[in-house]
Amino acid sequence: MSLFGSRKAPAQAVTKVREEVPAAPAQDAPRAASEPRAVASAEDRARLDTVWTRWHGKLTQNSDLIAAGATPEDAAGRVREALQQIAANDQANLPKVDREKLIDSITAEVVGFGPLEELLAQDDISEIMVNTANAIYIERGGRMVKTDLTFRSEEALVRICRKMAQAVGRTVDTQNPMCDARLLDGSRINIIVPPLAVDGTHLTIRKFKKDKLVLSDLVKFGALTEEAAEVLRIIGRVRINLIISGGTGSGKTTLLNCLTGSIDQNERVITCEDTAELQLQQPHVVRLETRPAGSEGAGAVTMQDLVRNALRMKPHRIIVGEVRDAAAIDLIQAMNTGHMGSMGTIHANDPRGGLARLEALIRTGPGYQSLPSHIIRKDICDSLDLVIQTQQLSTTGQRVITHITEIGGMETDSIVTQDIFKYDFKANVLKGMGVLRPRFMDRAAQYGEQDNLLRALDLASGDRL
Ligand SMILES: Nc1ncnc2c1ncn2[C@@H]1O[C@H](COP(=O)(O)OP(=O)(O)OP(=O)(O)O)[C@@H](O)[C@H]1O
Ligand SMILES: [Mg+2]
Known part of the structure; x- marks a missing residue:
């Protein structure tokens, strides 16, 4: 599973998509020159996952980190600062690029909507479809394509879905397994969880278009x-x-x-x-x-x-x-x-x-x-x-x-x-x-x-x- 749902990632990172529609074999688009190389081996990925969990755990021990009423920017700033501190005291000794990716990823999850953050920021994406933690599709220019982004786990996806619902006073759980709501930016969302959704949590977002079409x-x-x-x-x-x-x-x-x-x-x-x-x-x-x-x-x-x-x-x-x-x-x-x-x-x-x-x-x-x-x-x-x-x-x-x-x-x-x-x-x-x-x-x-x-x-x- 990828850790790299970074809000700071270049826009090209999510255009690295697999075409779902054409008959031609699915292929990744070329990687942008500015985009860091993905960690090569499964072993490295597992190691980063462990560090992610450790840093996230340390961060969330501090319940006073984000002041009530803080703007998202202030909250993100505070979280990043705290993570820099955690990273400096950690024995992981990661290369800078991996450390920054982890900090981006944890910040996006704690303050925002995890790997969805960068998709929400792009106005040319009209729809985001999350089919359990492992697959995130988008619609762009009328075409539905699969991104390389994933959630870290089903629990992480559920957490984000609950956060979205709670922001507008809704609940998602086994008693309320379906939820229609609106994000604060106006985007329309639908969440459906097991047992109704057989394979896991599904989230669909119709992105709010800031510049409405005329x-x-x-x-x-x-x-x-x-x-x-x-x-x-x-x-x-x-x-x-x-x-x-x-x-x-x-x-x-x-x-x-x-x-x-x-x-x-x-x-x-x-x-x-x-x-x-x-x-x-x-x-x-x-x-x-x-x-x-x-x-x-x-x-x-x-x-x-x-x-x-x-x-x-x-x-x-x-x-x-x-x-x-x-x-x-x-x-x-x-x-x-x-x-x-x-x-x-x-x-x-x-x-x-x-x-x-x-x-x-x-x-x-x-x-x-x-x-x-x-x-x-x-x-x-x-x-x-x-x-x-x-x-x-x-x-x-x-x-x-x-x-x-x-x-x-x-x-x-x-x-x-x-x-x-x-x-x-x-x-x-x-x-x-x-x-x-x-x-x-x-x-x-x-x-x-x-x-x-x-x-x-x-x-x-x-x-x-
Ligand atoms: N003619 C168009 N050309 C390009 N994009 C369009 C056009 N019409 C709508 N869109 C985009 O397509 C997406 C879906 O549009 P819209 O929400 O109007 O559909 P809808 O039929 O109302 O959907 P629903 O059935 O879910 O309510 C939006 O992101 C919108 O900006
Ligand atoms: Mg409509």
Whole structure:
């Protein structure tokens, strides 16, 4: 097992990864010139492990080392100082490079999150997945790769997981073997421990992105065209009721955040999320977050509770991070009762799947189970204007928008939809489908956006007309 989860290690250290996806044999990337050589033999590694444990034990004997309320920098400084002292009095007589690595590693574990520290510090890593102590994967640039980092032991991983959970008042143990929480930097975490996770503790971190992506970034990354982005800007502004549908990690929340970018400054917006991820730029925003049940099983505040409460707070719009329970009913009702421009995300593989899931979620509400489908569908149809579909391409890992689909009316018992934009998988581009007068044209006109919308749709559908 490697000891070298150093927070001071050069960035290249963690780019030393094995590609998981390609068929070619797995290979390590070249080592950066500045990176110290790993200790060669298993014997040397075992020796360093022993020294690590000894120094860590000596350090943690001093419970007053870190003053209450110390900043992470101060705490790290104190720990490093103490470790230098321990090292100086120790008989191990290690080469300087190994001594520094051990000090880095112990400091990262005592003050921070061990080997995860350096991964958390890199903004281009979007996800960190720890599969027991022996394997840490990351996602970078849409690609999932295995790092060479490991935890020293399962216990060390459990300690770090507990520390993460405790920081936000949660507990992880056999009574509470699953935990959703947020790190202080805003990153979203999930922890699952045995016996539910059969092989050991698993930790998944969706890294908080300090610089949130905006529509022009998505254009740059090829998720959509400039014309489609202009249409989405208008959709976000002119109060269209919509859901963003997509698979896990396909970019739903990011797109939702982008759409909120064009909401007018004078609107009062209430966001309801399981973990507050959205970062609206408007001045008049209220952020609400659900709460899981406490250890006695009481005190849960569900998404439905939040959306109901939000409706009493005089919002112009309600934004639901993820619709995954009977809150679907309240969101649809909000859309239909004057809170135009309300939005939410849903897990589904295509727009029709998104509508079907919405219907299924509505059915989970008491009294809705036995309602005939056409009544629920009519409600959806009367409330919802649009479904936007996101997808992470399995071939390249790229995240794209595959559909911007308008809800038409009902035809017998079915909801009629019309694609305004659809991804062309051969040409790898989101194409306009030749719809020049979408149903929301009148709304665009109310906001003085009619000409902009016409122009963007016209350009996007150029070769079809
Ligand atoms: N179009 C894009 N291009 C590149 N990266 C993107 C794009 N959209 C999202 N990302 C990045 O992908 C990661 C996942 O995005 P996001 O959180 O929006 O997905 P999600 O569908 O909401 O996931 P979940 O289902 O877990 O809620 C984030 O790190 C985000 O910054
Ligand atoms: Mg999300």
